[in-house]
Amino acid sequence: MTEIAIFTGASSAELKKDWSCLPWPTLQKHVFRLQVRIAKAEREGKRGKVRALQRLLTCSFAAKCLAVKRVTSSSGSKTPGVDKVIFRTDHQKMQAIFNLKRNGYTPKPLRRIYIPKKLGSNDLRPLSIPCMIDRAQQALHLLSLEPLVEEWADPNAYGFRLTRSCTDAMEQCFKVLCKRTSATYVLEGDIRKCFDSISHKWLLDNIPMDKNILKKFLQAGYMEHQKVYPTTLGCPQGSPISSALMVMTLSGLEKKLLPTSRYHKEREKINVIAYADDFIITAKDKGILENRIIPILTEALGVVGLELSMKKTKITSIDDGFNFLGFHFRKYQGKLLIKPSKANIQRFLKEIKTIIKKNGAIPTDKLVYILNSRLTGWINYYRSTVASKAFSMIDSEIFKALMRWALKRHSCKGKPWIVKKYFTRLGGDNWRFYCTIKDKNGKNKLFYLKRASDTKIRRHIKIRGVANPFDPLYKEYFSKREQEKEQRHKIINDTNSTGLRMIQPY
Numbered sequence: 001m002t003e004i005a006i007f008t009g010a011s012s013a014e015l016k017k018d019w020s021c022l023p024w025p026t027l028q029k030h031v032f033r034l035q036v037r038i039a040k041a042e043r044e045g046k047r048g049k050v051r052a053l054q055r056l057l058t059c060s061f062a063a064k065c066l067a068v069k070r071v072t073s074s075s076g077s078k079t080p081g082v083d084k085v086i087f088r089t090d091h092q093k094m095q096a097i098f099n100l101k102r103n104g105y106t107p108k109p110l111r112r113i114y115i116p117k118k119l120g121s122n123d124l125r126p127l128s129i130p131c132m133i134d135r136a137q138q139a140l141h142l143l144s145l146e147p148l149v150e151e152w153a154d155p156n157a158y159g160f161r162l163t164r165s166c167t168d169a170m171e172q173c174f175k176v177l178c179k180r181t182s183a184t185y186v187l188e189g190d191i192r193k194c195f196d197s198i199s200h201k202w203l204l205d206n207i208p209m210d211k212n213i214l215k216k217f218l219q220a221g222y223m224e225h226q227k228v229y230p231t232t233l234g235c236p237q238g239s240p241i242s243s244a245l246m247v248m249t250l251s252g253l254e255k256k257l258l259p260t261s262r263y264h265k266e267r268e269k270i271n272v273i274a275y276a277d278d279f280i281i282t283a284k285d286k287g288i289l290e291n292r293i294i295p296i297l298t299e300a301l302g303v304v305g306l307e308l309s310m311k312k313t314k315i316t317s318i319d320d321g322f323n324f325l326g327f328h329f330r331k332y333q334g335k336l337l338i339k340p341s342k343a344n345i346q347r348f349l350k351e352i353k354t355i356i357k358k359n360g361a362i363p364t365d366k367l368v369y370i371l372n373s374r375l376t377g378w379i380n381y382y383r384s385t386v387a388s389k390a391f392s393m394i395d396s397e398i399f400k401a402l403m404r405w406a407l408k409r410h411s412c413k414g415k416p417w418i419v420k421k422y423f424t425r426l427g428g429d430n431w432r433f434y435c436t437i438k439d440k441n442g443k444n445k446l447f448y449l450k451r452a453s454d455t456k457i458r459r460h461i462k463i464r465g466v467a468n469p470f471d472p473l474y475k476e477y478f479s480k481r482e483q484e485k486e487q488r489h490k491i492i493n494d495t496n497s498t499g500l501r502m503i504q505p506y
């Protein structure tokens with residue numbers, strides 16, 4: 001199908017047959033060009049032009065295609081809403097594209113479920129799941145909001161933003177706390193029920209998008225135990241657009257908290273680093289945080305209907321250490337070290353041990369694949385910290401758990417037999433857990449369990465605070481970062497090709 005046919009010349013019947021043949025790179029370029037224009041108009045203060053371009057984007061066929069693809073390829077694509085409908089076939093996906101219309105649109109109530117806040121925790125977090133067509137509608141309008149999110153957001157806000165991550169927030173913490181003359185006190189902040197408490201009036205008055213559509217999103221209500229409840233506050237967690245609305249709500253906090261004078265900023269060492277509703281604020285002494293920062297913060301949050309969680313908000317000395325985003329920051333004799341937090345290590349080990357314990361009868365290669373998947377994600381998250389001791393401890397605990405698993409699996413066999421069957425020598429490790437799988441040619445191949453301590457600690461390069469993916473000035477900068485990222489991944493894959501490569505056994 002040609003580009004012209006995609007945007008103008010194809011009939012509905014023809015398009016319904018061609019979901020798998022849609023030229024996704026061309027569609028992405030078309031949407032990205034409009035997003036760049038929206039960002040430029042916002043920088044120039046042309047709000048009328050922003051609205052016109054947003055309308056053009058949300059009515060375009062390319063944006064509708066990307067919106068449907070976004071919700072059908074996400075991890076929640078198999079979770080239905082109250083109508084129990086899932087877009088499985090190409091026909092359903094193409095039909096959804098043509099159903100994304102503004103006129104006559106009425107969202108269905110959200111399906112309310114509750115999930116644990118943390119693994120093993122008794123505290124539950126409400127999650128509201130929209131229907132698939134409502135998710136697609138939100139994803140469509142999210143495309144028009146993403147450029148504005150990047151324009152509005154604070155330089156050191158890292159949550160729910162394109163090209164930014166928790167590791168960037170961690171590196172910024174290191175940057176502002178590592179020197180001997182850096183701030184010595186940290187305010188660990190947390191906003192009470194952030195998603196559930198944002199004022200609808202503030203959102204409708206300030207968020208630059210179609211007000212009728214936004215109002216319908218916010219007031220769709222939720223269904224629990226076959227009963228529909230109204231929503232008068234907040235943007236529900238679980239909706240594609242809720243994270244963008246939250247970031248825009250909290251934008252501007254950094255500017256309000258920082259001193260207007262550069263001299264006072266340098267003297268008082270005030271810095272703000274935020275990830276979603278979790279944030280830290282540094283200062284030279286405790287009094288600045290108590291007497292000036294907290295009152296300003298409380299007042300600014302009150303405007304949008306939010307308040308600090310006094311249970312979780314506290315002031316800590318950097319010499320005593322604090323936890324942020326799963327990292328533990330602490331100075332030892334003036335030297336700042338960042339390690340995995342003890343709570344996250346224990347939580348991860350509990351998850352791994354539960355997996356091993358519950359899978360006593362599955363094939364060994366399947367168990368290795370599951371464990372490697374979990375290990376890879378956790379290790380990559382902490383590989384830029386002082387984590388060598390934590391990685392070694394993880395390996396030791398997993399070895400013990402696997403030995404118990406093997407002894408229980410073969411209760412009639414002795415330890416020498418079990419060691420010979422499940423463990424082998426690899427490099428300097430005499431106890432590498434392994435199994436044998438068939439490759440594409442039908443030949444036997446060894447498949448090893450990943451060892452955390454094999455991971456080399458690699459410093460993460462933080463993104464520039466002012467970098468904007470929708471600003472042409474930073475096109476070369478993001479292109480270079482992407483190339484460096486691909487090179488790092490290639491190095492990791494080459495390392496894993498010795499037998500640690502993630503191969504799906506089935």
